[in-house]
Amino acid sequence: MTAVAADPGTVARLTEEESRRLAGEHPRCAAAHERARAGMPGGVPMSWMAKWAGPFPLTVVEAQGSRFTCADGIEHIDLCLGDTGAMTGHSPAPTVAAVREQVGRGITVMLPSADGPVVAEELTRRFGLPQWQFTLSATDANRHVLRYARHLTGRPRVLVMDYSYHGSVDEAFATVDPSGRVVPRRGNIGAPVDPAVTTAVVQFNDLEGLERELRRGDVACVLAEPAMTNIGIVLPDPGYHEALRRLTRETGTLLVIDETHTLCAGPGGMTAADRLEPDVVTMGKAIGGGIPCGAFGLSAELADRIQKAVELEDIDVGGIGGTLAGNALSLAAMRATLTEVLTDDAYAHMLPLGQRWADGVADVLGRHGLPWHVTRLGARAEYAFAPEPPRTGHDAAEADDFPLQTLLHLHALNRRLLLTPFHNMALMAPTTTEADVDAHTEAFDEVAGALAG
Ligand SMILES: Cc1ncc(COP(=O)(O)O)c(C=O)c1O
Numbered sequence: 001m002t003a004v005a006a007d008p009g010t011v012a013r014l015t016e017e018e019s020r021r022l023a024g025e026h027p028r029c030a031a032a033h034e035r036a037r038a039g040m041p042g043g044v045p046m047s048w049m050a051k052w053a054g055p056f057p058l059t060v061v062e063a064q065g066s067r068f069t070c071a072d073g074i075e076h077i078d079l080c081l082g083d084t085g086a087m088t089g090h091s092p093a094p095t096v097a098a099v100r101e102q103v104g105r106g107i108t109v110m111l112p113s114a115d116g117p118v119v120a121e122e123l124t125r126r127f128g129l130p131q132w133q134f135t136l137s138a139t140d141a142n143r144h145v146l147r148y149a150r151h152l153t154g155r156p157r158v159l160v161m162d163y164s165y166h167g168s169v170d171e172a173f174a175t176v177d178p179s180g181r182v183v184p185r186r187g188n189i190g191a192p193v194d195p196a197v198t199t200a201v202v203q204f205n206d207l208e209g210l211e212r213e214l215r216r217g218d219v220a221c222v223l224a225e226p227a228m229t230n231i232g233i234v235l236p237d238p239g240y241h242e243a244l245r246r247l248t249r250e251t252g253t254l255l256v257i258d259e260t261h262t263l264c265a266g267p268g269g270m271t272a273a274d275r276l277e278p279d280v281v282t283m284g285k286a287i288g289g290g291i292p293c294g295a296f297g298l299s300a301e302l303a304d305r306i307q308k309a310v311e312l313e314d315i316d317v318g319g320i321g322g323t324l325a326g327n328a329l330s331l332a333a334m335r336a337t338l339t340e341v342l343t344d345d346a347y348a349h350m351l352p353l354g355q356r357w358a359d360g361v362a363d364v365l366g367r368h369g370l371p372w373h374v375t376r377l378g379a380r381a382e383y384a385f386a387p388e389p390p391r392t393g394h395d396a397a398e399a400d401d402f403p404l405q406t407l408l409h410l411h412a413l414n415r416r417l418l419l420t421p422f423h424n425m426a427l428m429a430p431t432t433t434e435a436d437v438d439a440h441t442e443a444f445d446e447v448a449g450a451l452a453g
Helices: 008-025 027-037 047-051 093-103 115-127 138-153 207-215 240-250 269-273 300-309 312-317 328-341 344-368 393-398 402-414 434-452
Strands: 060-064 067-070 075-078 131-135 157-161 174-176 182-184 199-202 219-224 254-258 280-284 294-298 373-377 380-384 425-427
Touching (some): 008 402, 008 434, 075 434, 093 328, 115 131, 115 269, 115 294, 131 138, 138 157, 138 219, 138 280, 138 294, 138 300, 157 207, 207 219, 207 240, 219 240, 240 254, 254 269, 294 300, 344 380, 344 434, 402 434
Parallel strands (some): 157 199, 219 254
Antiparallel strands (some): 067 075, 131 294, 174 182, 373 380
């Protein structure tokens, strides 16, 4: 499946026009970036922030709800929402109030606070798993779970889906070459070991490949998003999750479902919506309303096995935990966010907006005859440059077109709309409005018209 791209000449010309427009309308952001370059590589505090389309990333002075204002005083509609970290909308009032209160009463003591049990109970209500541990990021939740899985099973490898993303987890930056050999994924920086040693890679929705790898008996766990969201959206085939669960059980392999992004599907992610039965779920980002946090939930059986397999004397030097993990501030933020912000009512507002965004895009594509498609997963939706939705990460990757993507993001930004800088994704928050969605449809219509010629 290769990208059905627009004419490269047109893309280059429009990109140049849009770059000039962005620079012209953002002199203060340009100056802030120039100053930042003196002290930070690329002028950004974290390398990915250099990936925004345009000559420089905007400098934000304030973000509230689904809007942010840049240093030039321009208000933008935020459909990126911190790549899900702010799926709640920026600075949701209940989270802000809880954090304000906690910040004056002790931020981190390395002793439990009263919020822990409330958060664990709420996560159990949503995801079904009874035992919870907390981290500072979804990445850490995944890293910790992989360690436990290897420790308990005595097996060396973990299985991931091709083109998946689970945070900066070494084992997951692997792909397969044309001969089927596991190799580092393109862009893998300083891979610590050959990923073929640590990782099995199969295509999402490929049950034959999955079974073949699991029957080798050396896979500790499968780490998978229930639908892929990091190479565009790739939805599971009907029956895929049942088969995945059956095969992992038959082979004594733990099943870890990463709900960090798929929490957009509903209050209990796809685990609740599709009645999945993982041994572990992992998550982070949105559950703290933007305050750093992460969590993993364990089945009772697994929690018991871990308890028995880890010596108290060595618990702080085993590669799991962290001095700031489970701190009082993160837990206060999670408590308020889960009980007062990401509520059933919030989802009842967000999900139809996801549909409205996807319908708007589909309508534009149809009217301009662009042979692309749009996929929705709850409050998240995404368009991609191929006529049919992909069934695998490999197919989704093949349909990518970075210059075209860059143009579309830049065009949107100049119409005061921020899309996630990785592929063409939009996310709805409880604070997103129909007018926000329609503003995107209108802007997309304009650029689709220019591309269709
Ligand atoms: C599915 C999934 N898991 C884990 C992570 C890691 O999140 P963080 O970078 O906040 O640790 C991400 C980040 O995008 C993700 O998409």
